[in-house]
Amino acid sequence: MLESLRPELERRGLEDDILRITQTLVARKKSLNALTPSHCLPPEILTEIFALCVDAAVTRSEDDGLYSSESDPPLTSPYSWIHIIHVCHRWREVALQAPILWCNIIWTPAVNIACVSAMLERSKQCLIRVTVLAIDKPGRCPAFPLLKRILAVISGHLSRAVSISITLPGHMWRRLPRINCSDLSNLTVLSLSSFGFNSKTSTIFNGRAIPNLRYLSLSRMSLNWGNPALRHAKYMVKLVLNTVVTKAILTTLMELTGLRHLDLSGAFTVFDNAELEALSCHIPLPHLTFLRLSGGSLQITHLWRTLDIPTSTPVKLEFKVNDGNSLNLPTSSMRVAHKLKEMFNADKTHIQSLSF
Structure with missing residues (x-):
């Protein structure tokens, strides 16, 4: 009786192993992608990311009351995004060559x-x-x-x-x-x-x-x-x-x-x-x-x-x-x-x- 069930048990065990390995592989790929160095990103993608930072900084400064004559200075500056060009030489060069920023x-x-x-x-x-x-x-x-x-x-x-x-x-x-x-x-x-x-x-x-x-x-x-x-x-x-x-x-x-x-x-x-x-x-x-x-x-x-x-x-x-x-x-x-x-x-x- 046990001999007849062994192939089925082995098959199920292999399927479980394959599922576990597949899930581990997907998780490792996500971690690998997250660790991709920024210097590998093409300038076009970096520029798009920087543009999003600019829009976010301007929006936050508006929400904090930059344009209100009666408010205190805003918590964030519309130019706070400029700090990103101090991260590395390459980021600075990309930003300086992107007029849209x-x-x-x-x-x-x-x-x-x-x-x-x-x-x-x-x-x-x-x-x-x-x-x-x-x-x-x-x-x-x-x-x-x-x-x-x-x-x-x-x-x-x-x-x-x-x-x-x-x-x-x-x-x-x-x-x-x-x-x-x-x-x-x-x-x-x-x-x-x-x-x-x-x-x-x-x-x-x-x-x-x-x-x-x-x-x-x-x-x-x-x-x-x-x-x-x-x-x-x-x-x-x-x-x-x-x-x-x-x-x-x-x-x-x-x-x-x-x-x-x-x-x-x-x-x-x-x-x-x-x-x-x-x-x-x-x-x-x-x-x-x-x-x-x-x-x-x-x-x-x-x-x-x-x-x-x-x-x-x-x-x-x-x-x-x-x-x-x-x-x-x-x-x-x-x-x-x-x-x-x-x-x-x-x-x-x-x-x-x-x-x-």
């Missing part, structure tokens, strides 16, 4: 201007993203002289900029010199912000067309609605304004028919009392996927009714109760109800979101 130009008064100059040189002819944040802090040198120097360094390269973000105190905006740049055709993102108090929009970009601008953000900046950055921006898909919103916004929105994201907040003076009594125009925004209006209740509800947008567009209305007359709220509520009735009658199945 040097395209995120981020300057604060804590960043040496010579370092920015070196980065611009190493980026060669690649498109760049520029972020400037100047804050006067106790115990430090005044930021404005450094700001003028860095703008002089950067201005010669702005024709390569796809993104420009500048955040300054109001008093610096008023003193900011004009930037000498005749070509902004590569620029798709422009963000200008003032903190402390409202400031006049700098003249640095006035008179210059930005034909491919897709995203414009202005915070606490008074606005020249005739600025070429707003007019004739046929590719703009996102507009975020925290400023005084005047009647000129209607003409601007008429031209931005491809707009997908609209966020307006601040003091609204779009309609006079007579215009608030009746709809005088309709502005078609057929591609809009998000709308936020924050301001005086009568003004923003009337503007909302003026916009001809898809019923599926999420809408957020924020009424400012200190807009001068709390008695406006009942009237505003009636107009909201009227607009909702129109939406329900048009297509109630596609209404996604409406919040107050």
Whole structure:
């Protein structure tokens, strides 16, 4: 009986041995791959790894509050990734020969201007993203002289900029010199912000067309609605304004028919009392996927009714109760109800979101 079972037992034992050896072989291969020396990696793969390090460092510094005027210095620097080029001579050579790694130009008064100059040189002819944040802090040198120097360094390269973000105190905006740049055709993102108090929009970009601008953000900046950055921006898909919103916004929105994201907040003076009594125009925004209006209740509800947008567009209305007359709220509520009735009658199945 045992003799007849022996071949089967031997077969099972061999199968178990083969399975165990196979599992050991797979584990050893994984360990071997993990121990492959970095100097065996081709430059292309090293460059891709370094690029991921750059993106991660910039993202962490943003999350830590690099661009917040009221925060402490971020826990991580957007340039912390540069330590990897000190690992060995080969890594340094690969990084220095990869222009894509040097395209995120981020300057604060804590960043040496010579370092920015070196980065611009190493980026060669690649498109760049520029972020400037100047804050006067106790115990430090005044930021404005450094700001003028860095703008002089950067201005010669702005024709390569796809993104420009500048955040300054109001008093610096008023003193900011004009930037000498005749070509902004590569620029798709422009963000200008003032903190402390409202400031006049700098003249640095006035008179210059930005034909491919897709995203414009202005915070606490008074606005020249005739600025070429707003007019004739046929590719703009996102507009975020925290400023005084005047009647000129209607003409601007008429031209931005491809707009997908609209966020307006601040003091609204779009309609006079007579215009608030009746709809005088309709502005078609057929591609809009998000709308936020924050301001005086009568003004923003009337503007909302003026916009001809898809019923599926999420809408957020924020009424400012200190807009001068709390008695406006009942009237505003009636107009909201009227607009909702129109939406329900048009297509109630596609209404996604409406919040107050």
